[in-house]
Structures are given as structure tokens and as C-alpha cells.
Amino acid sequence: MRGRCRVGDQRLRVAKIDQTLSFDTLREIDDAIARVEQAIEAGEVRGLIFTGTGDKAFCAGADITELLNRSLMQESMATKFGQGVMTRISELRVPSVAVIHGYAFGGGLELALSCTFRVATPKAKVGLPEIKLGLVPGYGGTQRLPRLVGEGRALDIIMSGRTVEADEAERIGLVTRKVEGGDPLVIGKDFLAPYLKFGLPALDLARQAVTRGMQTSLIEGLKIERDLSTLSFETEDGQEGMKAFLEKRPAQFRDC
Numbered sequence: 724m725r726g727r728c729r730v731g732d733q734r735l736r737v738a739k740i741d742q743t744l745s746f747d748t749l750r751e752i753d754d755a756i757a758r759v760e761q762a763i764e765a766g767e768v769r770g771l772i773f774t775g776t777g778d779k780a781f782c783a784g785a786d787i788t789e790l791l792n793r794s795l796m797q798e799s800m801a802t803k804f805g806q807g808v809m810t811r812i813s814e815l816r817v818p819s820v821a822v823i824h825g826y827a828f829g830g831g832l833e834l835a836l837s838c839t840f841r842v843a844t845p846k847a848k849v850g851l852p853e854i855k856l857g858l859v860p861g862y863g864g865t866q867r868l869p870r871l872v873g874e875g876r877a878l879d880i881i882m883s884g885r886t887v888e889a890d891e892a893e894r895i896g897l898v899t900r901k902v903e904g905g906d907p908l909v910i911g912k913d914f915l916a917p918y919l920k921f922g923l924p925a926l927d928l929a930r931q932a933v934t935r936g937m938q939t940s941l942i943e944g945l946k947i948e949r950d951l952s953t954l955s956f957e958t959e960d961g962q963e964g965m966k967a968f969l970e971k972r973p974a975q976f977r978d979c
Contacts, residue, residue: 744830772911784829809837822907833862922960922976
């Protein structure tokens with residue numbers, strides 16, 4: 724975790740990722756997410772931005788030298804840890820965005836897939852090239868990618884190991900939006916700004932309704948929606964939002 728910026732009076736945390744997703748980098752990300760979780764509970768953070776450290780890559784994937792000559796148990800535990808880090812990001816109560824400028828391959832793309840949103844610049848090139856090494860993605864790529872782009876497109880990307888350019892990534896829904904370029908940090912701030920004016924409980928419950936519903940049947944998903952929608956009416960922010968609408972004034976959300 725290398726910085727913090729502000730959008731209006733709403734705080735954001737910024738995580739800059741090294742060009743390779745080494746085990747040390749994964750541990751640093753996990754520690755940083757733990758601090759973000761604490762800051763969220765303290766009401767200090769409303770969003771999280773991931774960028775790369777340089778102009779060449781968002782994150783080019785794993786350090787291959789670390790993967791050689793590992794035992795089956797070592798690899799299983801490392802994969803479990805990596806999946807845990809990505810899941811921790813995906814379950815944050817605040818919205819997160821990965822600003823992809825340059826390469827996002829392997830674990831780098833899997834990290835971006837774990838974010839709420841992905842924004843790509845024209846330089847973005849993404850993919851899951853593990854198949855070229857005789858390997859299979861292990862940090863969530865085989866599960867999160869098809870939920871975004873569909874089974875057929877995901878299989879094409881994973882089984883070919885090909886690179887997806889920014890235009891195609893936007894067209895198939897792999898990235899949320901393509902922008903013309905600029906400073907990745909500014910891009911992330913501008914992207915998250917519209918979400919930060921809303922109450923955190925509603926944002927969190929809406930995200931849960933979608934992500935949990937996508938993992939089950941339509942009937943079960945509708946039950947999840949009913950429960951979470953009902954819960955939103957019981958929040959102070961929900962009551963404030965309705966009162967503000969009737970009184971024709973801006974809502975003053977307090978994240979509770």
C-alpha cells in the first residue's frame with residue numbers, strides 16, 4: 724500500500740502493484756488489504772484503486788523462477804493463499820477498481836478480475852497465458868473470467884493463452900470501461916467518484932445481491948435480492964434517502 728488520495732471529502736486507498744506477482748508481493752497485498760478492512764470499519768476509506776508501478780505493466784503475472792521445483796503440497800498451499808487474497812479483495816465492502824495500463828497477465832489479470840471494476844487504457848493487454856507453460860490459472864481466473872465474459876469466450880482466452888487488446892476486452896465485458904489514457908491514479912479517482920456519493924450499506928448490499936445471485940439459480944437469486952433489498956430499507960441511510968427525496972433535498976448518507 725503506497726499512497727492515499729482524496730476525492731472531495733471521500734477517502735480512497737491506492738495500491739501500486741509490482742510488475743511481477745511474486746509470493747512476497749502477494750503477502751504485501753494481503754497485509755495491505757487487512758489495513759484497508761480496518762480503515763473501512765473505522766469509516767476512513769470509501770474505495771480502493773489498484774495501479775501498476777510503472778508505465779509498462781499493471782502486473783505481468785507470477786515470478787516463474789519461484790514456481791519451479793515446488794512440492795505438490797507447497798504449490799497447493801500457495802494457490803490456496805493466492806485465491807484467498809483475491810477473494811478478500813472481491814469481498815471488500817467498498818468498491819475497488821483496477822486501472823489496467825500496459826500488461827495484465829496471469830495473476831495480474833486475476834487480481835484485476837477480483838476487483839469490483841476494471842478500467843483499461845489503450846495500452847492495456849490482458850490474458851491468462853498459463854497454458855503456454857503447461858499450467859492452469861490458479862488464482863481465480865477459471866472461475867471469475869467466465870462469469871464476466873461467458874463460458875465460450877473464457878475457454879477461448881484460457882485454452883489459447885492469447886492476448887486480449889483493450890478494445891476487445893471492453894467489447895466482451897472483460898473490462899468495465901476503456902478510457903483514452905492518462906495518469907492511472909487520476910483515471911481511478913475519476914472512475915470511482917460517482918459511486919462515492921452513495922451510502923456504503925446500499926453499495927455493499929447491491930454488490931452482494933449481484934455476486935451472490937450469479938452463483939446460484941434465478942429463483943435462489945431472487946430470494947437473495949428480496950432479503951438484501953428488505954435489509955436496505957432498515958438502514959439509516961435508506962430512511963434518509965427516502966426522506967431526502969420527498970423533501971427535495973440532497974441526501975446526507977452516514978454509512979449506517
